Amino acid sequence: MRKTHKPATNRRRTEQAASVEPKVLIGGRGVLIAGVAVLGPAFLCAPLFAVQFLCAFLLLIIIGSRMYTEYLVRHIKVLRRDRELREFRRRWVTVEIVVENQGIIPAFMLAISDAPGMLTLVQENKVACELQSRSRRVHFWKGFCSERGVFLMGPATIRGSDPFGLFPFQITYADSTKLFVYPQPCISGIKPSGGVPLGALPSHNPLHEDLSRTRSLRPYQAGDEPRRINWKASVKSAGAAAGLMVNEYEATVSYPCTVFLNLDIRQYPSIKGHSFIERAIEAAAALCRESSERKQNTGIIIFSGGKPEKVDSITQSRFALIPILERLALFQQETRRDTPLTADEKNRCVGVLLEKAKQMPSGTRIMYVGPDLEYDAYLFLSVIRKFHLSIEYLIIDEKSVSALAPGNMKRYQMKEMGYAIT
Amino acid sequence: MQSRNEKEMRIGQFLSSGPVYGLLALYIPLSLLAAAVFLAAEMLPIAFPSLRILISGFLSGIAASVYYDLIRDMATNRTAAHLRGGIITAALSYLLVSLCGFPLPPARRFLPDMANLLAASAAVYVWAMVIFLKRIFRGLYRFEMYMEIYKNEALQRKLSEDAAIIHIDSLDAVKNAYLSQLAVLGLSATLYTAFTKTPAPLAVFPLFIAISAVCIVGFLSLMQRSWHFASEGMTISISLRLKPLMGMAVLAATACALAAILASDKTLIPLSRIIDFFKWLFGLFKRPAPAVPHAIHQPEPVEAPAFMEAPFFEGIEEPVTWEGWKYVQYGFMVLLAFTFVWFMIKPVFERRIFHSRFAARVRSLFNSWKQGLKRIVPALISAFKSSGVFIKIKRKKNVDIARISDQLESVYSAAKNKEMRRTISLFARLIVWGDEAYGVKWKPSHGPGEFCSLLAAAVLTSASLRPDTGVVNAAENEAVITTSAARVIRCGVLIERLLYSGKSISRMEQEAFKGLVADITEDA
Numbered sequence: 001m002r003k004t005h006k007p008a009t010n011r012r013r014t015e016q017a018a019s020v021e022p023k024v025l026i027g028g029r030g031v032l033i034a035g036v037a038v039l040g041p042a043f044l045c046a047p048l049f050a051v052q053f054l055c056a057f058l059l060l061i062i063i064g065s066r067m068y069t070e071y072l073v074r075h076i077k078v079l080r081r082d083r084e085l086r087e088f089r090r091r092w093v094t095v096e097i098v099v100e101n102q103g104i105i106p107a108f109m110l111a112i113s114d115a116p117g118m119l120t121l122v123q124e125n126k127v128a129c130e131l132q133s134r135s136r137r138v139h140f141w142k143g144f145c146s147e148r149g150v151f152l153m154g155p156a157t158i159r160g161s162d163p164f165g166l167f168p169f170q171i172t173y174a175d176s177t178k179l180f181v182y183p184q185p186c187i188s189g190i191k192p193s194g195g196v197p198l199g200a201l202p203s204h205n206p207l208h209e210d211l212s213r214t215r216s217l218r219p220y221q222a223g224d225e226p227r228r229i230n231w232k233a234s235v236k237s238a239g240a241a242a243g244l245m246v247n248e249y250e251a252t253v254s255y256p257c258t259v260f261l262n263l264d265i266r267q268y269p270s271i272k273g274h275s276f277i278e279r280a281i282e283a284a285a286a287l288c289r290e291s292s293e294r295k296q297n298t299g300i301i302i303f304s305g306g307k308p309e310k311v312d313s314i315t316q317s318r319f320a321l322i323p324i325l326e327r328l329a330l331f332q333q334e335t336r337r338d339t340p341l342t343a344d345e346k347n348r349c350v351g352v353l354l355e356k357a358k359q360m361p362s363g364t365r366i367m368y369v370g371p372d373l374e375y376d377a378y379l380f381l382s383v384i385r386k387f388h389l390s391i392e393y394l395i396i397d398e399k400s401v402s403a404l405a406p407g408n409m410k411r412y413q414m415k416e417m418g419y420a421i422t
Numbered sequence: 423m424q425s426r427n428e429k430e431m432r433i434g435q436f437l438s439s440g441p442v443y444g445l446l447a448l449y450i451p452l453s454l455l456a457a458a459v460f461l462a463a464e465m466l467p468i469a470f471p472s473l474r475i476l477i478s479g480f481l482s483g484i485a486a487s488v489y490y491d492l493i494r495d496m497a498t499n500r501t502a503a504h505l506r507g508g509i510i511t512a513a514l515s516y517l518l519v520s521l522c523g524f525p526l527p528p529a530r531r532f533l534p535d536m537a538n539l540l541a542a543s544a545a546v547y548v549w550a551m552v553i554f555l556k557r558i559f560r561g562l563y564r565f566e567m568y569m570e571i572y573k574n575e576a577l578q579r580k581l582s583e584d585a586a587i588i589h590i591d592s593l594d595a596v597k598n599a600y601l602s603q604l605a606v607l608g609l610s611a612t613l614y615t616a617f618t619k620t621p622a623p624l625a626v627f628p629l630f631i632a633i634s635a636v637c638i639v640g641f642l643s644l645m646q647r648s649w650h651f652a653s654e655g656m657t658i659s660i661s662l663r664l665k666p667l668m669g670m671a672v673l674a675a676t677a678c679a680l681a682a683i684l685a686s687d688k689t690l691i692p693l694s695r696i697i698d699f700f701k702w703l704f705g706l707f708k709r710p711a712p713a714v715p716h717a718i719h720q721p722e723p724v725e726a727p728a729f730m731e732a733p734f735f736e737g738i739e740e741p742v743t744w745e746g747w748k749y750v751q752y753g754f755m756v757l758l759a760f761t762f763v764w765f766m767i768k769p770v771f772e773r774r775i776f777h778s779r780f781a782a783r784v785r786s787l788f789n790s791w792k793q794g795l796k797r798i799v800p801a802l803i804s805a806f807k808s809s810g811v812f813i814k815i816k817r818k819k820n821v822d823i824a825r826i827s828d829q830l831e832s833v834y835s836a837a838k839n840k841e842m843r844r845t846i847s848l849f850a851r852l853i854v855w856g857d858e859a860y861g862v863k864w865k866p867s868h869g870p871g872e873f874c875s876l877l878a879a880a881v882l883t884s885a886s887l888r889p890d891t892g893v894v895n896a897a898e899n900e901a902v903i904t905t906s907a908a909r910v911i912r913c914g915v916l917i918e919r920l921l922y923s924g925k926s927i928s929r930m931e932q933e934a935f936k937g938l939v940a941d942i943t944e945d946a
Contacts, residue, residue: 042612043684044691051612054632056681061636064673108666109644109658111651124574128656130665163669164636165643 020174024073028066028167035062065162068105069169075103076110076131078156078173081138085177086325089184092123092142095177097156099139101131111159112139117151117179119143145181148281150329152176182325183278183285189422190287190394190412192255196363199254201294206251213250220244255365256297256316259284260356262349262370264305265334266341269371269398274333275416276371276396281328283394283414283421284369292321300324301356302331303349303370311352316361350377354384362388372397375406382407394421443559446638448483450596451551453631454603455479455544461607465614471537474522475544478515482545485511486552491787494560506766508549515545558592565649569658578655593646597639604635633674640670782859789858842920845932848939849917852877852910855943860884870921874914878907906942913938 035058043055081096097114101107113126121144129137143153154176161168195201198210217233224246233245261284268276284300291298299316303309312327314320350373357366366384372395373381384391393411395401405411412422456476463470489507493500519541523531532538568580648663853864853873860880864873916935 041696045689045696046612047687047689049685049687050629052685053681054608054629056684057633057677058636060677060680061673064677068673106665106669108669109647109651109662111654111656113654126654126656128651128658128662130662161643161647163644163666163673164640165647168647 022078023172023174025170025172026069026073026167027169031166032062032066035059061164062166065164065166068162069167071103071105072101072107072160073169073171076101076107076158076160076171078158078171078175080154080156080175080177082177084180086180086182086322087145088182089145089148092144093179094140094142095125095153097139098136099129099131099158100136101133104133106133107131107160108163109160112137112156113159114139114141114156115154116141116143117153117176118147118149119151119153119179120146143179145179148181148183148278148329149332151179151181153179180326180329182329183282185289186282186286186419186421188283188286188290188394189420190367190392192257192291192365193390193410195253195255195365199252199296201253201255201296203251203253205253208251208253209249210252211249213252215248215250217245218248220246254296254363255291255294256299256361256363257287257291257365257367258299258301258316258356258360259287259367259369260301260303260349260353262303262368263331263333264303264349264370266305266339267346267349267371272398272416277333279414279416280369280396281331283396284367285325285328286421287367287369287394288321288324292318298324299360300327301353302327303352304331304334305345305348306334309348309352313356316364346374347377347380350380353381357384357387357389360387360389364389366391367394368392369394369396371395372399372401378406378409382409443562444487444556447552447555447559448487450555450600450638451548452476452479452483453635454551454600454607455548457604457607457631459544461611465611471519471540474519474537475541478519478541479544479548481518482511482515482548483552486549487556488787490553490556492784494556502765503769504550504553506769507553508546509766511549512542512546516542555596558596562645562649565645565652569648569652569660573657574655577652577657581649581653591646593642597642600635601639604632608632633678637670637674641667644670786859845917845920845935848936849913851943852913852939856880870917871914874910874917878910881907881910909938909942913942 039055039059039062043052043059046052046055077100079098079100081098085093085095087093095114097112099110099112108130109128110131111126111128116122116125123142125141125143127139127141129139131137154174156173156175158171158173159168195203195208198208217230220229220234220243228246230245230247234243237243237245261280263277263280265273265277288298288300295318297316297318298320300314300320302312304312314323314327349370353366353368357364360366366389368381368391373393378393381391391409393405393409394414395411396414396416401411401413403411414421459470459472459475463472486507493503516538517532519538520531523535523537564584565581568577568584572580644663644666648658651658849870856862856873856877857864860877862873862877862880868876913935916931916938919931920935
């Protein structure tokens, strides 16, 4: 059964008032000027009741409509429910805006629209409604996150008019909502092996017993260590069945994980490079998410290559998932350069990985995600084991690769598409 | 109590199939004509033939409205037909008013005078305005129809596909024309009362026309805004669209009350003071008059030299006029007259006016009016009844089309539906036409081929039972009827191929099917 993944939201939902003054456009200026200029003198100078009545009627309609519009534009407000939204790729995101009429006159037939930004598939981002006096309306619309990245949605626009349609207005609120589209959720299918004692994950290996976590009591058996005997429990149970009681402890293990993501475009194939990079990003996100779900310390190092060399890293932490996913959402692929890759440049990512590995805590599990490496690079990286670290490879390549890399380290191959990475 | 949805449905049906826009198209030009006639009668010191002009305009408006309803679905260019209609209407009005000129002897009645010329002009004016307005309001009718059936993206797609809807954008031209003509009339009346100092007894009637004009312009602006919003994909309910009318009514009533309080028969600022002010203002920019000298030596006048007195063209003889020139003029007039006569009688030779298709078209028009009355009158009656008795309203043609389309579309996959969407709506139109014209009802259990066979049989049967309507050539008539039946059968074959074939039909066949349905439903 597929897990449903929901991005963590780490803020209370409060309506955010507009921080920038709205831009207001009111039409019909010519009608107002012409109306007042012609009808005013006609009303003042006409010696006949009917003519004065007609001029006054039209003048009052024009001035009344203008006052209606001016009043409305000062009392209609738009509030955004969320300054930032987070959603995974290929999911629908719901955006909420609140429109308030703070005035005492109703607003007839308003058109509320929110610009979807770079989202191409949207539903109901425009709606027509009316607002009674001192009322509000919450408008929801949905957008489909087809691409990974960071997008701005907005501005929101309110269009309306007076009842006679003489003075149409448009109010534009420049505030926007930032949408982080995380990589598409996938499952890696890679189960962690090894691990270091004393962690958050249960283990069957008695060598990983955590003496701070008592699990249960059992009767003493020959060969048990004396220091395991729980004397208090043994005394209490002496009446029922004479015998000593021994503590049992939970065996736990932890798998601190650091993902090394190689996104140097020149090391990827020329034709499928961009889609492979997206797939590698999805794989890295899947690994980080699975590690975080197990309450393990997770970190990431993103190597982009180029000159100057770009290396972006987030140190291991139990709460590093959101920053990692945001960093992956922010990553923008570079255009491919035609300069050939030198041998030094090919192995530069290996050098960076080794340098970073020296700073990692003991027992860390390093996952290399990216294109296949040279034979020598694998051998070079096998020295990581000296630092009590383990390394596994998750490769994306057009050719199939063996399950064991040179140096006898595990190597997995990514599928080019699909929900399962391997 | 009627539910809110039922009330909204009734109002929507009233707008989409009721006489609202038809009456508006008549009212606007007739109100302008009435205001102009009234003011002219008051301002001119002669006996003005107001009644004859108004009756002539009214009859011309009715004729234009019926004429447009008959030809509105034709795809051909109708400018020449409108022109012919206007000329015929003007001539008929001239004759009618001339016949009614009783004080004059019969021989002198038909001579041009103010009454019959003005009546003919009024008839042409009303004819042109009604045609112009109905063409634009047809877009509004179709807009109302789509608003009832479709929502959101489907509504946006339908509005962009229908060419008649674009005319709604011309509502600005309607409003400007209406208001500018009213402004000219109002300005004329104001200037007349201001400069002649003779208070014209302007009655309530022109004021009513002016106030109603403001409300009508507001209503049209409202419909235009609704169309703009709907074409962006927003669904707008009837209540949302009509609530601004309440705001309009409140604002207009308040303005009327305040204007009645503020207006009086005395000028607040006399006009003479304003004229004096402007004289003073322009006097500031006037150059001072030059000073007159005390003594000026007047020089003796210089005589013109002798050679200047001789005429310039002396010695040149006057040109001799060519005698054949008058024959050229007569020939031109004859050619002009012949061209005019040929223009007027050309349709008689191109099309058989008294053909059975025309009779069927008239019959179809009266059927639609009858059905509209059957829907609207009970709705109006039930709206006024306090007991709130619900009267079931028969579904309209457009609702039937949507219902049949949904039934047919729901059987197939999304990809197939996309291809069939256009074609099925055309077939649904054929079904509804068959029900109206020949009483052949479609059931979901009928296959398309089966239904078309029944319809073709009904076409043949009704042709054989119909009395002779004066067709010139009976054999040709029979050939036409047989061709119509064959076209119906061909429609059935094409729609069956579309529905039951796994592959899509060719573009040519799609176009052929579209043309067949258009020919069948328009020709009858």
